[in-house]
Amino acid sequence: TSSGVFLLQMGWGDLGAFGEPSKETPNLDQMAAEGMLFLDFYTASPLCSPSRAALLTGRLPVRNGFYTTNGHARNAYTPQDIVGGIPDSELLLPELLKKAGYTNKIIGKWHLGHRPQFHPLRHGFDEWFGSPNCHFGPYDGSERPNIPVYRDWDMAGRYYEDFKIDLKTGEANLTQLYLQEALDFISKQQASQQPFFLYWAIDATHAPVYASKQFLGTSQRGLYGDAVREIDDSVGKILKHLQELGISENTFVFFTSDNGAALISAPKQGGSNGPFLCGKQTTFEGGMREPAIAWWPGHIPAGGVSHQLGSVMDLFSTSLSLAGLQPPSDRQIDGIDLLPVILQGKLIDRPIFYYRGNELMAVRAGLYKAHYWTWSNSWEEHSKGIDFCPGQSVDGVTTHTQEEHTYLPLLFHLGRDPGEKYPLSFASEEYQQAVEHISGLVQQHKATLVPGQPQLNMCDQAVMNWAPPGCEKLGKCLKAPESDPKKCSWPH
Amino acid sequence: TSSGVFLLQMGWGDLGAFGEPSKETPNLDQMAAEGMLFLDFYTASPLCSPSRAALLTGRLPVRNGFYTTNGHARNAYTPQDIVGGIPDSELLLPELLKKAGYTNKIIGKWHLGHRPQFHPLRHGFDEWFGSPNCHFGPYDGSERPNIPVYRDWDMAGRYYEDFKIDLKTGEANLTQLYLQEALDFISKQQASQQPFFLYWAIDATHAPVYASKQFLGTSQRGLYGDAVREIDDSVGKILKHLQELGISENTFVFFTSDNGAALISAPKQGGSNGPFLCGKQTTFEGGMREPAIAWWPGHIPAGGVSHQLGSVMDLFSTSLSLAGLQPPSDRQIDGIDLLPVILQGKLIDRPIFYYRGNELMAVRAGLYKAHYWTWSNSWEEHSKGIDFCPGQSVDGVTTHTQEEHTYLPLLFHLGRDPGEKYPLSFASEEYQQAVEHISGLVQQHKATLVPGQPQLNMCDQAVMNWAPPGCEKLGKCLKAPESDPKKCSWPH
Numbered sequence: 001t002s003s004g005v006f007l008l009q010m011g012w013g014d015l016g017a018f019g020e021p022s023k024e025t026p027n028l029d030q031m032a033a034e035g036m037l038f039l040d041f042y043t044a045s046p047l048c049s050p051s052r053a054a055l056l057t058g059r060l061p062v063r064n065g066f067y068t069t070n071g072h073a074r075n076a077y078t079p080q081d082i083v084g085g086i087p088d089s090e091l092l093l094p095e096l097l098k099k100a101g102y103t104n105k106i107i108g109k110w111h112l113g114h115r116p117q118f119h120p121l122r123h124g125f126d127e128w129f130g131s132p133n134c135h136f137g138p139y140d141g142s143e144r145p146n147i148p149v150y151r152d153w154d155m156a157g158r159y160y161e162d163f164k165i166d167l168k169t170g171e172a173n174l175t176q177l178y179l180q181e182a183l184d185f186i187s188k189q190q191a192s193q194q195p196f197f198l199y200w201a202i203d204a205t206h207a208p209v210y211a212s213k214q215f216l217g218t219s220q221r222g223l224y225g226d227a228v229r230e231i232d233d234s235v236g237k238i239l240k241h242l243q244e245l246g247i248s249e250n251t252f253v254f255f256t257s258d259n260g261a262a263l264i265s266a267p268k269q270g271g272s273n274g275p276f277l278c279g280k281q282t283t284f285e286g287g288m289r290e291p292a293i294a295w296w297p298g299h300i301p302a303g304g305v306s307h308q309l310g311s312v313m314d315l316f317s318t319s320l321s322l323a324g325l326q327p328p329s330d331r332q333i334d335g336i337d338l339l340p341v342i343l344q345g346k347l348i349d350r351p352i353f354y355y356r357g358n359e360l361m362a363v364r365a366g367l368y369k370a371h372y373w374t375w376s377n378s379w380e381e382h383s384k385g386i387d388f389c390p391g392q393s394v395d396g397v398t399t400h401t402q403e404e405h406t407y408l409p410l411l412f413h414l415g416r417d418p419g420e421k422y423p424l425s426f427a428s429e430e431y432q433q434a435v436e437h438i439s440g441l442v443q444q445h446k447a448t449l450v451p452g453q454p455q456l457n458m459c460d461q462a463v464m465n466w467a468p469p470g471c472e473k474l475g476k477c478l479k480a481p482e483s484d485p486k487k488c489s490w491p492h
Numbered sequence: 493t494s495s496g497v498f499l500l501q502m503g504w505g506d507l508g509a510f511g512e513p514s515k516e517t518p519n520l521d522q523m524a525a526e527g528m529l530f531l532d533f534y535t536a537s538p539l540c541s542p543s544r545a546a547l548l549t550g551r552l553p554v555r556n557g558f559y560t561t562n563g564h565a566r567n568a569y570t571p572q573d574i575v576g577g578i579p580d581s582e583l584l585l586p587e588l589l590k591k592a593g594y595t596n597k598i599i600g601k602w603h604l605g606h607r608p609q610f611h612p613l614r615h616g617f618d619e620w621f622g623s624p625n626c627h628f629g630p631y632d633g634s635e636r637p638n639i640p641v642y643r644d645w646d647m648a649g650r651y652y653e654d655f656k657i658d659l660k661t662g663e664a665n666l667t668q669l670y671l672q673e674a675l676d677f678i679s680k681q682q683a684s685q686q687p688f689f690l691y692w693a694i695d696a697t698h699a700p701v702y703a704s705k706q707f708l709g710t711s712q713r714g715l716y717g718d719a720v721r722e723i724d725d726s727v728g729k730i731l732k733h734l735q736e737l738g739i740s741e742n743t744f745v746f747f748t749s750d751n752g753a754a755l756i757s758a759p760k761q762g763g764s765n766g767p768f769l770c771g772k773q774t775t776f777e778g779g780m781r782e783p784a785i786a787w788w789p790g791h792i793p794a795g796g797v798s799h800q801l802g803s804v805m806d807l808f809s810t811s812l813s814l815a816g817l818q819p820p821s822d823r824q825i826d827g828i829d830l831l832p833v834i835l836q837g838k839l840i841d842r843p844i845f846y847y848r849g850n851e852l853m854a855v856r857a858g859l860y861k862a863h864y865w866t867w868s869n870s871w872e873e874h875s876k877g878i879d880f881c882p883g884q885s886v887d888g889v890t891t892h893t894q895e896e897h898t899y900l901p902l903l904f905h906l907g908r909d910p911g912e913k914y915p916l917s918f919a920s921e922e923y924q925q926a927v928e929h930i931s932g933l934v935q936q937h938k939a940t941l942v943p944g945q946p947q948l949n950m951c952d953q954a955v956m957n958w959a960p961p962g963c964e965k966l967g968k969c970l971k972a973p974e975s976d977p978k979k980c981s982w983p984h
Contacts, residue, residue, distance in 0.1 A: 012513075016797075019511015019766050021531050021910050023797050039513050220799075220859060220907030267909040272767055274511050277883070305508075305515050307712075367712060391769070391913040394883045415712030417759040418513050421883040 002102075002189070003319040004242075004253040006235060007055065007201040007312075009048065011261025012289050013274025014205075014228055020272055022220040024229055027236025031255060032293045036304035036342055041292035042311050042352050042364075043259055044334075046281050048134075049077035049111045049456075050355075051258040051312055052201065056092045056112070056123075058316030058327060058335035062358050064090050065452035066112075073359040073373055073402055074490035075281055076456035078111055080133045080147065080464040083485060084455030085113015086123060091328050093316050094124030097197050100323040103189060106130060107181045108201035113455070115463055121153055125199075128152055129181045132465070135159045135174075135203060138167075145465050145478050154470025161476075165210050170223040172210035178202045179234040183241050190245040197319065200238070204231055207262060209269040224269050239295065249298040252322050254315055257290040263390050277420040278389040278398060281492050282376050283354035283361040284420055285369075287388075294342050308341045309352050309364065318342075332448065351441045357490075358451060363442055368434040369420070370409035372442070375402045377492050388492075394421050409435055459488035494594075494681070495811040496734075496745040498727060499547065499693040499804075501540065503753025504781050505766025506697075506720055512764055514712040516721055519728025523747065524785045528796035528834055533784035534844045534856075535751055535804050536826075538773050540626075541569035541603045541948070542847075543750040543804055544693065548584045548604070548615075550808030550819060550827035554850050556582050557944035558604075565851040565865055565894055566982035567773055568948035570603055572625045572636065572956045575977060576947030577605015578615060583820050585808050586616030589689050592815040595681060598622060599673045600693035605947070607955055613645055617691075620644055621673045624957070627651045627666075627695060630659075637957050637970050646962025653968075657702050662715040664702035670694045671726040675733050682737040689811065692730070696723055699754060701761040716761050731787065741790040744814050746807055749782040755882050769912040770881040770890060773984050774868050775846035775853040776912055777861075779880075786834050800833045801844050801856065810834075824940065843933045849982075850943060857933055860926040861912070862901035864934070867894045869984050880984075886913050901927055951980035 016023035017032040044054030050061035057064045065087050068076035078085065086092070094104035105127040110120050114132030121128060133147050138160035148155035149163050157163055165172040182200055189196040204210055204227040211226035215233070219225025235255065242248040261271030263279035263286070273279050273286035280287055292310060294300055313335035317327050321337040334353075340346040354362040362371040376388045379400045389398045396403070397410065397420060411424045411431050424431045462483040471477035508515035509524040536546030542553035549556045557579050560568035570577065578584070586596035597619040602612050606624030613620060625639050630652035640647035641655050649655055657664040674692055681688040696702055696719040703718035707725070711717025727747065734740040753763030755771035755778070765771050765778035772779055784802060786792055805827035809819050813829040826845075832838040846854040854863040868880045871892045881890045888895070889902065889912060903916045903923050916923045954975040963969035 013511060013767055019505060021767065022799075022907055023529075023531055037515075039515055222905075222908040225907070267905070267914040272910075274767055275505055275513065275764055307514075391884055391886045391911060393885045413714075413759070415514055415717070416714040418764075419883060422759040 001322040002196045002247070002251040003322055004198040004200065004238070004251060005055070005315055006253070006255040007052070007199065008231060008257050009203065009206045009259060009262070010228065010257045010291060011271040011273040011279065011286070012276060012291050013272035014261060015291050018291050019274055022225065024219055024221070024225060025232040027232045027239070028255065028293065031235065031239060031295050034297060034302050035293055035295035035300050036306055038292035038294065038306050038308065038310050040307050040309050041256060041290050042288050042309070043257065043290050044312055045075070045355060046259050046283060046287035047075040047077050048258045052111045053086060055312040055315055056094070057090045058093070058313045058333045059090070059331070060313070060334050060353060060355065062355055063332060063334070063450065063452050065455040067355070067358050067454055068456040068488065068490050069358060069454045070457050070487050070490055071357070073356040073361065073375065075356055075492050076488065076490045078113055078133060078456070079459070080114060080144065081459040081461055082113065082456060082488065083458040083460050083463055085115060085118030087453065087455065088117070092124045093319055094197055096124070096320060096325055096328070097323055098124060100195065100325055102195050102197050102323065103127070104197040104199070105185050106199045106201065107178050109134065109203045114465060116469070119153070127185065130178070130201070131159065134206060135165060135208065137165070141478050148465050148468045150468070155468040155474065155476065156470070157474065158476060165208065167208055169216065170210050170226070171213055171216055173212045174210065175202055175204045175230045175234055176212050179237060182238050186238070186241055186245065190247050195323070202231070205271060207265045207269045209265070222268055224271055228271070243297070249296070251296070252319070253295040254293070255295070256292040256312060258312070260287040260289065263388060264386055266390060275418050277392060277394065278376060281388045283356055284398070285414070285418065288354055294338070300342055306341055308338065308347055309350055310338060311335060311352065314338045332450070351438070353445065358454070360442065360446070363438050364414070365438050365441055367413055367415040368438065369412045369414055370435060370438045372406050372409050373402060373404055374399045374410065376400060381491050397421070397423070409438070411435055457487060458485050460485040493814040494688045494739070494743045495814055496690045496692065496730070496743060497547070497807055498745070498747040499544070499691065500723060500749050501695065501698045501751060501754070502720065502749045502783060503763040503765040503771065503778070504768060504783050505764035506753060507783050510783050511766055514717065516711055516713070516717060517724040519724045519731070520747065520785065523727065523731060523787050526789060526794050527785055527787035527792050528798055530784035530786065530798050530800065530802050532799050533748060533782050533802040534780050535749065535782050537567070537847060538751050538775055538779035539567040539569050540750045544603045545578060546826070547804040547807055548586070549582045550585070550805045550825045551582070551823070552805070552826050552845060552847065554847055555824060555826070555942065555944050557947040559847070559850050559946055560948040560980065560982050561850060561946045562949050562979050562982055563849070565848040565853065565867065567848055567984050568980065568982045570605055570625060570948070571951070572606060572639065573951040573953055574605065574948060574980065575950040575952050575955055577607060577610030579945065579947065580609070584616045585811055586689055588616070588812060588817055588820070589815055590616060592687065592817055594687045594689050594815065596689040596691070597677050598691045598693060599670050601626065601695045606957060608961070611645070619677065621670070622693070623651065626698060627657060627700065629657070633970050640957050640960045642960070647960040647966065647968065648962070649966065650968060657700065659700055661708065662702050662718070663705055663708055665704045666702065667694055667696045667722045667726055668704050671729060674730050678730070678733055678737065682739050687815070694723070697763060699757045699761045701757070714760055716763055720763070735789070741788070743788070744811070745787040746785070747787070748784040748804060750804070752779040752781065755880060756878055758882060767910050769884060769886065770868060773880045775848055776890070777906070777910065780846055786830070792834055798833055800830065800839055801842055802830060803827060803844065806830045824942070843930070845937065850946070852934065852938070855930050855934055856906070857930050859905055859907040860930060861904045861906055862927060862930045864898050864901050865894060865896055866891045866902065868892060873983050889915070901930070903927055949979060950977050952977040
């Protein structure tokens with residue numbers, strides 16, 4: 001059985017099936033109607049790179065190294081001056097799937113490091129079309145180079161230069177390129193009758209948001225909605241392609257997101273986290289609860305709904321299971337195999353850990369969520385207009401200083417209070433029972449935790465994408481400045 | 493064609509189909525899947541009585557008299573010391589439907605006045621099982637009597653005394669009684685082959701929230717969710733009953749709500765307004781945008797979705813149209829006939845007016861909403877813990893003083909910003925065009941507005957339900973105090 005993972009940056013509330021009021025995602029809604037909707041599904045970090053590292057390793061960022069120790073409870077990722085990346089010691093899903101004869105392709109943003117040793121084709125992927133970092137820019141090549149777009153080992157050009165993004169109009173045809181890559185790859189695999197793993201990690205809804213001309217202006221929601229519509233349309237075309245090729249019953253497909261909608265980009269480029277608190281960068285539900293849909297015609301009963309606490313890390317274990325493989329036994333794997341949930345409607349008891357950097361901020365068990373630390377961002381950042389919770393403010397919860405609650409965690413019941421507005425009374429029996437249970441889980445978790453070497457501490461202008469492989473052929477090599485490694489600055 | 497209207501107090505976000513994360517409304521979701529979902533549907537007031545008066549008259553509360561002039565921009569309703577009620581001069585939907593041979597029944601809360609002249613059987617209904625006011629209590633009969641439950645002309649008992657509501661456990665089997673009434677009425681009408689209008693206006697989700705024993709503790713959402721589940725189950729049973737009797741294709745059914753979820757009752761007894769701002773009592777989207785579903789098998793294409801700006805007042809005109817009747821031509825009717833929308837997918841250009849008392853607070857046209865006045869409630873009330881926007885605070889929008897914006901209305905684009913967080917720049921061309929358009933609509937509206945006599949100004953202890961008709965038979969008559977009419981106090 002082949003696997004496909006659509007990994008986007010969208011909020012829980014961005015899909016019609018999840019209550020977005022414009023209801024402009026007919027293909028994703030149809031995917032849900034034909035498959036299974038996960039309502040309690042989480043990413044492993046409120047930021048992109050660590051989530052992606054977690055998805056591909058089945059392990060929390062604090063284990064696989066995708067975190068920083070430069071400051072307490074800070075999110076970090078892989079900008080183009082990052083020195084670190086995915087360690088060789090980590091076993092990635094595609095590396096393992098190779099043993100079962102899979103061909104693996106990543107389309108879109110890799111985000112696990114852009115230096116040669118971190119290249120996705122050195123970590124199990126057979127093919128790549130996409131970029132190592134976010135499509136920020138344009139840059140003029142003196143202070144920093146534009147982000148390269150790779151085809152397999154070599155760069156095929158750079159964003160803004162060879163792959164246009166018009167920041168004024170929001171026009172870029174990148175999603176169409178990424179769609180075509182996916183369709184072609186699937187056709188090729190079907191022809192060769194080889195199982196495959198396709199990781200479609202495109203970034204149209206990540207600021208700067210873009211859409212192709214045919215989608216611009218088509219959404220009630222503005223440019224962000226245009227991008228969502230194009231992604232929705234693309235997902236529909238990919239699923240239809242699987243059906244037309246007659247391989248949909250042999251292909252497990254999962255749709256989810258790497259973090260909550262970035263409310264700092266609202267209203268023009270931000271999405272929706274539905275009824276949840278705050279967004280990207282935070283460990284409130286809006287930052288880490290994600291839309292999620294499993295689709296596998298002929299196997300998953302249509303119209304299914306699951307309240308299984310799920311995680312992007314489960315896609316690691318589930319994809320291995322589909323390939324008849326076992327997860328590695330020499331290390332802690334945080335993902336679980338969701339097939340019993342998806343195929344037999346089982347519910348597996350497991351907690352969700354919410355990290356920011358290497359600090360365990362919160363834990364969910366059942367419907368209870370305990371916050372051990374709270375903060376959104378600092379007063380200093382907030383005063384500059386950086387607001388992860390615009391229009392929302394819950395006293396003592398959306399704090400602007402790091403507040404420790406280790407001895408009396410803030411406890412929420414996410415069924416009665418999905419918006420994390422009403423902490424339970426410390427004196428209540430309900431509080432005491434739930435916190436006792438969760439504290440036990442925390443103790444167990446911390447006792448066995450072996451943190452990985454933090455990869456996101458050091459930054460250096462010299463390591464940026466000055467001269468990626470293949471730049472000579474394109475005449476696109478730039479001269480790197482002298483190495484000057486510094487601690488990266490992670491304000492959030 | 494018969495008509496059924498389910499009128500509840502639920503928030504836009506309380507249904508699975510509208511993105512409630514526990515997704516516990518399978519019957520309402522199924523109703524939507526078989527019918528048409530309205531995503532931009534509004535009530536006529538952020539409070540119960542005026543909304544209900546508007547539904548049954550097809551007219552804004554400011555026209556039909558369901559408002560107060562005791563204070564500026566205040567919500568008023570019909571507590572049991574209210575002197576006023578629905579004027580005889582108003583023509584109610586059931587009165588008109590009688591001309592087409594309909595039998596009309598109201599089950600649940602009437603709320604258009606409880607004094608004899610306001611009795612629903614004097615205003616077109618043939619049958620009634622339910623109460624005139626909210627089920628607040630219990631009262632001891634000295635300061636105020638318990639609310640009566642009527643069967644047709646006479647009271648059948650009182651809440652808490654004869655119709656139990658256990659405030660400690662939340663148990664009451666009232667929804668089951670109301671369900672049985674509906675099933676029996678439908679059976680009777682089917683047997684007699686008479687068209688009917690059933691107005692099922694039950695109140696289990698209105699504080700104090702209750703559910704029957706079999707539903708208590710079944711929801712992830714606590715007591716409120718238990719009540720929602722019971723209502724959902726009841727709606728499913730009523731629709732199934734129509735199908736089993738073979739009359740579903742002759743019965744147009746509509747589900748909606750009289751105001752947004754009451755966030756002051758959260759988290760135990762409050763609902764969800766999804767991604768919208770604030771709730772009941774306010775003219776933000778959370779106060780007046782409602783879940784809405786039309787169902788009419790064989791006529792409405794399954795799975796339809798409409799962005800028509802709709803109103804509870806449209807149920808007046810639509811029900812008349814279904815009966816082959818014209819709305820009265822001697823008065824302004826605010827409702828429109830939705831059949832072209834529902835059956836032919838048309839979109840009718842019309843504004844939505846948001847009133848609080850007799851003040852036009854805001855207007856929506858297309859995706860733009862202009863606020864001419866803002867406030868949630870006073871600082872004084874707010875400091876007592878009465879919060880209509882818990883956890884939400886938008887500078888200059890969720891104000892605690894009445895702020896006038898007549899000359900520079902606050903403008904929101906509800907597509908890009910459904911949460912009303914980002915007012916458009918006054919200087920933008922977009923602002924100027926939209927406000928010019930909306931100002932024209934306001935001018936037109938105000939120029940022709942003939943306000944009704946305000947019914948909700950005077951209160952009097954003497955008019956309470958001391959001795960409703962039928963009390964003698966039950967030995968339940970209480971002695972009224974002397975009349976002492978006073979201006980009612982409407983703090984919000």
